[in-house]
Amino acid sequence: MGEYKQALxxxxxxxxxxxQIDDKFGEGRILDNIGQVYDHxxxxxxALxxxxxxxxxxxQIEDKFGEGTTLHNIGKIYDNxxxxxxALxxxxxxxxxxxxxxxxxxxxxxxxNIGLVYRRLGQxxxALxxxxxxxxVARQVEDKELxxxxxxNIGLIYNxxxxxxxALxxxxxxVxxxxxxLDKRLEGIILSNIGVAYDNQExxxxALxxxxxxxxxxxxxxxxxxxxxxxxxxxxxxxxxxxxxxALxxWNQAFNIAKQIGDQEGEGTYLNNIGVVYNNLKKxxxALxxxxxxxxxxxxxRDNTGEGGTLNNIGVNYIDQGNYSEAEKPLYAAIxxxxxxxxxLNDEQKISIFQQQATTYRWLQKALIAQNKIEQALEISERxxxxxxxxxxxxxxxxxxxxxxxxxxxxxxxxIAQQQKATLVEYFLxxxxxxxxxxxxxxxxxxxxxxxxxxxKTPLKNLVETSRQSIGVIKQRGAEIENPxxxxxxxxxKHLQQLHELLITPIAKHLPKNSGDRVIFIPHESLFLxxxxxxxxxxxxxxxxxxxxxxxxxxxxxxxTRKNTETLNIASLQPGDTLLVGNPIMPITGIPxxxxxPLPGTEKEANKIAPILNTQPLIGKQATKSAVLQKISTAKxxxxxxxxxxxxxxxxxxGAIALAPDTPGVNEGLLKTxxxxxxxxxxxxxxxxxxxxxxxxxxxxxxVGLSRSLLTAGAESVIVSLWAxxxxxxxxxxxxxxxxxxxxxxxxxxxxxxxxxxxxxYPHPIHWAAFTLxxxxx
Numbered sequence: 205m206g207e208y209k210q211a212l213x214x215x216x217x218x219x220x221x222x223x224q225i226d227d228k229f230g231e232g233r234i235l236d237n238i239g240q241v242y243d244h245x246x247x248x249x250x251a252l253x254x255x256x257x258x259x260x261x262x263x264q265i266e267d268k269f270g271e272g273t274t275l276h277n278i279g280k281i282y283d284n285x286x287x288x289x290x291a292l293x294x295x296x297x298x299x300x301x302x303x304x305x306x307x308x309x310x311x312x313x314x315x316x317n318i319g320l321v322y323r324r325l326g327q328x329x330x331a332l333x334x335x336x337x338x339x340x341v342a343r344q345v346e347d348k349e350l351x352x353x354x355x356x357n358i359g360l361i362y363n364x365x366x367x368x369x370x371a372l373x374x375x376x377x378x379v380x381x382x383x384x385x386l387d388k389r390l391e392g393i394i395l396s397n398i399g400v401a402y403d404n405q406e407x408x409x410x411a412l413x414x415x416x417x418x419x420x421x422x423x424x425x426x427x428x429x430x431x432x433x434x435x436x437x438x439x440x441x442x443x444x445x446x447x448x449x450x451a452l453x454x455w456n457q458a459f460n461i462a463k464q465i466g467d468q469e470g471e472g473t474y475l476n477n478i479g480v481v482y483n484n485l486k487k488x489x490x491a492l493x494x495x496x497x498x499x500x501x502x503x504x505x506r507d508n509t510g511e512g513g514t515l516n517n518i519g520v521n522y523i524d525q526g527n528y529s530e531a532e533k534p535l536y537a538a539i540x541x542x543x544x545x546x547x548x549l550n551d552e553q554k555i556s557i558f559q560q561q562a563t564t565y566r567w568l569q570k571a572l573i574a575q576n577k578i579e580q581a582l583e584i585s586e587r588x589x590x591x592x593x594x595x596x597x598x599x600x601x602x603x604x605x606x607x608x609x610x611x612x613x614x615x616x617x618x619x620i621a622q623q624q625k626a627t628l629v630e631y632f633l634x635x636x637x638x639x640x641x642x643x644x645x646x647x648x649x650x651x652x653x654x655x656x657x658x659x660x661k662t663p664l665k666n667l668v669e670t671s672r673q674s675i676g677v678i679k680q681r682g683a684e685i686e687n688p689x690x691x692x693x694x695x696x697x698k699h700l701q702q703l704h705e706l707l708i709t710p711i712a713k714h715l716p717k718n719s720g721d722r723v724i725f726i727p728h729e730s731l732f733l734x735x736x737x738x739x740x741x742x743x744x745x746x747x748x749x750x751x752x753x754x755x756x757x758x759x760x761x762x763x764x765t766r767k768n769t770e771t772l773n774i775a776s777l778q779p780g781d782t783l784l785v786g787n788p789i790m791p792i793t794g795i796p797x798x799x800x801x802p803l804p805g806t807e808k809e810a811n812k813i814a815p816i817l818n819t820q821p822l823i824g825k826q827a828t829k830s831a832v833l834q835k836i837s838t839a840k841x842x843x844x845x846x847x848x849x850x851x852x853x854x855x856x857x858x859g860a861i862a863l864a865p866d867t868p869g870v871n872e873g874l875l876k877t878x879x880x881x882x883x884x885x886x887x888x889x890x891x892x893x894x895x896x897x898x899x900x901x902x903x904x905x906x907x908v909g910l911s912r913s914l915l916t917a918g919a920e921s922v923i924v925s926l927w928a929x930x931x932x933x934x935x936x937x938x939x940x941x942x943x944x945x946x947x948x949x950x951x952x953x954x955x956x957x958x959x960x961x962x963x964x965x966y967p968h969p970i971h972w973a974a975f976t977l978x979x980x981x982x
Contacts, residue, residue, distance in 0.1 A: 208466050211241050232261035232270050239277060246468030246505040248281050255281070269310075272301035276314055283321055284469070286509040288557075289548040291321050312341035312350045319357060325549075326556035328361050335361070349390065352381035356394050363401050371401045392421035392430045396437055403441050411441050432461040432470055439477065448481050455481070469510070472501040476514050483517070488525050492518065512541035516564045519571070528571040535568040539587070546591070554592035562588060566635050573640065578652040579614045582642045585632045586612035589728070590758035596881070596916045597764040612760050618648040620763045624980070626722035627715060628759055631707070633664065633729050639706065643714040644759075653710040664706070665730035671699040672927065675738060676970045696969075697740060704739040707731070708747065715751060722952050722981055724754045724762065735926055737959055738973035746969070752956045754921075754977045757912070765920050765979050772840070772888045772982070774817065774946045782819040783839040786810025788827035788846055788864040791873030800862050805931030806845035809893065809938055816942045817841060828864045829873050842887050845938070848894035848910060848925070849874070859910035861892065877913040885918035889951060892924050893938050911978050921951055921979030933971035937962040952981035 215238045222230040239254035255278045262271035279294035295318045302310035319334030335358045342350035359374035375398045382391035399414035415438045422430035439454035455474045462470030479494035495518045502510040519535035522528070542561040546554050565588030572581035621628050621644045628644040639655040657664055674696040708715075715723055725736055736755070737748035747753065756762050787807035790800035810821035822831055827846070836842060847862035861880075865873030892910060911924045923941075940961045944954035955977050962972040 208241050208245055212238065215241070228261055228265045229267060229270075232258045232265070232267060232274075235261065236270065236274050236277065239274075243277065243281060243284075245466045246507075248285055248506050251281055252278065268301055268305050269307065272298045272305070272307065272310055275301065276310070276317070279314075279317065283317070283324070285506050286324075286545055287548060288321050288325055288545075288553065289550070292318060295321070308341055308345040309347060309350070312338045312345070312347060312354075315341065316350065316354050316357060319354075323357070323361060323364065325553050326364075326559055327552065328365055332358065332361050348381055348385045349387055352378045352385070352387065352390055352394075355381065356390075356397060359394075359397060359401075363397070363404065366404075368401050368405050372398060375401065388421050388425045389427050389430060392418045392425075392427060392434070395421070396430070396434050399434075399437055399441075403437070403444065406444075408441050408445055412438065415441070428461055428465045429467070432458050432465070432467065435461065436470075436474060436477070439474075443477075443481055443484070448485055451481050452478060468501055468505045469507055472498045472505070472507060472510050472514075475501070476510070476517065479514075479517060479521075483521050483524065486524070488521055491521050495521065508541055508545055512538045512545075512561070512564070515541070516567065519564070519567055523567060523571055523574075528574040531571040532568065535564055535571065538564045539568065539584075543591075554595070558591065563635075569632065569640065570634060570636070573652075573654065578642070579650060581640070582617065582630065582644075582650070582652075583612055583614060585630060585640070585642070586617065586759055589726075590761055593757060593912055593916055594760055594764060597761070614650075616763070617644055617759050618650075620759055621646050622648065623766070624722065624724060624762055626724045626754070626981070628724050628726065629711065629715075630726040630759060631728045631731050633731070639664070641707075641711050643711050645714070651711065651714045655706055655710055657706070660706075667699070667703065667706075668730045668733050671703050672733060672735065674699040675735060675927075675973065676968070697744070700738055700740040700969075701742065703734060704741055704747065707734065708739055708741070712741075719750055719956075720752055720953060722754060723751045724756055726756050726759055733926060735969065735973045736976070737956075738969035746963075746973075748956055748959050748973070752950075752952045752981075754952050754979070754981060756978060757915075761915065762980060765915055772945075772949045772951070774942070774949070777818050777840065779819050780835075780838065781840040782817040783832065783835045783842045783844075784810050784814055784817060784819050784821040785827045785832060785843065785863070786821050786823050786845045788822075788862065788873070789825045790847065791862055791865050792868075792870050793849065793862075793874065794870075797870045800847050800849075803846065803931060805935050806893065809845050809935035810843070812935070812939045813843060813942050816939075816946060817843075825864055828866045829875055830866045832863055832875065837884055838886060840886065840888050842885075842890040842919075843893065843938075844891070845893040848892055850909065859913065861894070861910065877910055880910070880913040881916050883917040885914070887919045888921070890914050890919045890922045891938070891941075892922070893934060894925065894929075915979060919979070921977055921981070923951075923955065923975055923977050925974040926976060927970075927974050929974050930966075930971055933962060933966045934974075936965065937972055937975070950981050952977050 215234055219231065219234045219238070222234055235254050235258035239251045239258060242248070242251035242254065255274050259271060259274045259278070261267075262274060275294050275298035279291045279298060282288070282291035282294060295314050299311060299314045299318070301307075302314055315334050316338040319331040319338065322328075322331035322334060335354050338354045339351060339358075342348075342354055355374050356378040359371040359378065362368070362371035362374065375394050378394045379391060379398075382388075382394060395414045395418035399411040399418065402408070402411035402414065415434050419431060419434045419438070421427070422434055435454050435458035439451045439458060442448070442450035442454065455478050459471060459474035459478070462468075462474060475494050475498035479491045479498065482488075482491035482494060495514050498514050499511065499518075502514055515534040515538035519531040519538065522531035522534075542564060546557060549557065565584055568584050569581045572584065617628070625646055627646065628642075630642045630644070632640040634640055637657040639657055641653045641655065643651040660667065662670075727734060736753050737746060739747040741747070741750075786809055787803045790802055792799045807823055810823060814821045844861055849860045849862060859877040860874040863873045863875055911922045914922045937958050941954050941958035944957040945951065948954060955975065959972045959975075966972060
């Protein structure tokens with residue numbers, strides 16, 4: 205700490221002289237150096253003030269190197285503050301300058317730090333891409349320090365992904381480089397990271413061995429920051445082993461060093477961690493004392509992520525004491541911080557970072573439910589799901605809505621149930637093996653059930669998977685398997701009834717008695733994969749026989765996607781109102797490149813549907829990506845009978861629709877989720893008559909895949925499949941769906957009747973239960 209104060213004194217003297225002699229170049233560099241000192245001290249606002257002054261001068265005198273350096277340093281500040289989009293903006297500006305002036309060292313370092321931001325956001329593939337670029341630059345200019353640092357960072361990514369051997373392989377390469385260039389500080393950092401990898405694998409002795417080597421190096425070279433970090437890591441090993449006194453000893457040592465060197469961020473971290481240990485020891489008051497010391501430090505230095513974490517921990521502390529009402533305030537405050545941090549991020553970043561923040565929403569729901577605050581808990585359940593998609597939809601919305609961009613309220617939820625003329629069923633999988641189920645009736649009445657899952661011999665996620673397996677899965681649409689090898693009827697019945705017992709039986713009396721009345725399921729996590737129509741009650745009746753079923757990622761999404769007040773009338777459709785695609789000439793995809801198999805059944809399907817919709821289908825070579833894009837934005841009904849692909853074409857957000865390529869090439873002809881999301885659709889209905897089109901990555905934002913992209917692009921409702929579907933039965937189901945829609949404009953009722961009709965010809969649920977309607981029925 206004393207060294208930093210002394211440095212500031214010298215810099216201030218130098219700054220005075222530079223200004224007296226009007227040395228603008230020197231003044232800018234000194235201001236930047238002062239900013240760096242305040243950065244080290246964790247006084248981020250002061251650091252920013254000095255960096256802004258330095259930046260102004262650099263731009264005045266056209267000192268490009270100085271400008272790039274300061275932009276880079278400002279990026280680091282915003283990274284530390286958890287304001288990741290701002291960090292990326294400044295790093296990108298710094299990168300452009302480094303490339304303009306051919307500053308390879310600056311370019312490599314900045315690219316590396318951009319990778320670091322994406323790692324913090326949980327966007328690991330993007331982080332790896334940037335690290336690979338940084339590695340290329342480092343090797344071009346033979347910057348061994350940057351090379352070693354970058355390889356170490358790549359190891360961190362694999363560690364985060366749980367690919368520990370790959371992480372260790374990279375760390376070992378980085379250690380060799382550090383030893384070659386005699387960079388003891390870097391060697392210590394890497395050894396510490398090797399310790400973290402072993403810690404994550406619960407190989408605690410190996411972790412401690414590497415930490416001890418890192419600690420010895422840090423102490424030998426007087427690297428106080430390295431010593432502090434390693435002591436902190438050793439404390440975490442002992443905490444995980446349940447050796448709490450040893451954890452406290454090491455964290456107290458780390459805290460003392462942090463205080464000594466003026467590392468306020470470290471002070472806040474160790475005080476918070478010591479609080480966690482006392483919480484584990486059930487010494488709740490002592491834990492609170494430490495949390496209360498950590499909180500003002502984290503607040504003062506604008507460590508937003510740290511502040512949110514400590515507030516979350518205070519809430520958990522009160523819950524552990526059974527003091528649920530006291531837990532509410534800190535948990536609401538933590539959520540407010542998480543939501544403010546997400547506000548500046550893009551869609552992909554919001555999805556990734558929410559995974560790290562979701563635990564607070566879980567704890568708050570537990571606290572509210574323990575107090576029988578059922579309605580408030582439902583508000584938090586809604587507030588903690590599908591926020592990124594809601595932000596996207598509202599940003600593109602042109603209609604006036606009193607609820608747009610508001611935190612979900614019970615009044616809004618009840619109004620949506622009334623507008624949808626539907627019973628809403630929202631699920632939430634809590635941390636303590638509990639399943640929360642809310643039922644919201646069109647009358648506004650709300651019922652709540654809590655299901656204890658502890659008696660299950662397997663996690664609910666596994667039960668969902670075995671239930672799907674019991675139905676049987678056809679690998680690809682068009683397999684033309686007359687007698688697919690299916691599990692026994694008894695196995696299927698057992699699993700589907702078990703799921704019904706957990707998900708439906710507890711709320712059955714609250715569901716409508718009239719089979720034509722709608723029920724909209726809002727799943728959570730693995731429940732997005734549940735084949736709701738195929739669930740069986742004790743009397744061996746399928747759920748679709750008793751109810752008209754829809755799904756949605758969140759209740760609010762139903763309101764935001766409701767655009768048209770006019771009822772969809774099939775009879776009044778003009779030729780240009782429909783986009784109908786069947787069996788395109790298939791694109792070449794994958795490694796090694798392979799052409800997707802043709803789907804002759806989809807051609808028959810499209811030809812049968814065409815006269816119902818008063819349109820001409822795009823078949824074979826006509827169904828090019830460009831032809832589809834030309835019609836897609838004006839169509840009221842979009843029906844795409846082709847392959848749906850989930851992975852294997854290099855996109856972070858999964859999902860693509862196979863269309864005929866306009867030009868030959870691998871992955872040409874794919875309409876990807878990332879392209880769909882930017883379309884402006886007018887469609888009342890989009891039907892993806894293809895395999896696994898309801899699949900994707902299950903996140904706090906629901907299923908991130910094709911259905912999400914289509915809803916975001918403007919579709920009112922989407923029909924997608926939950927597994928690979930058979931060609932002939934799917935064709936029959938789809939033709940019957942449109943026939944029903946001719947008679948009744950209710951899409952949910954039409955799909956139900958199509959399922960019931962298909963069931964008569966193909967009794968097995970593999971043939972009729974795959975499709976789900978997401979969004980609005982009318």
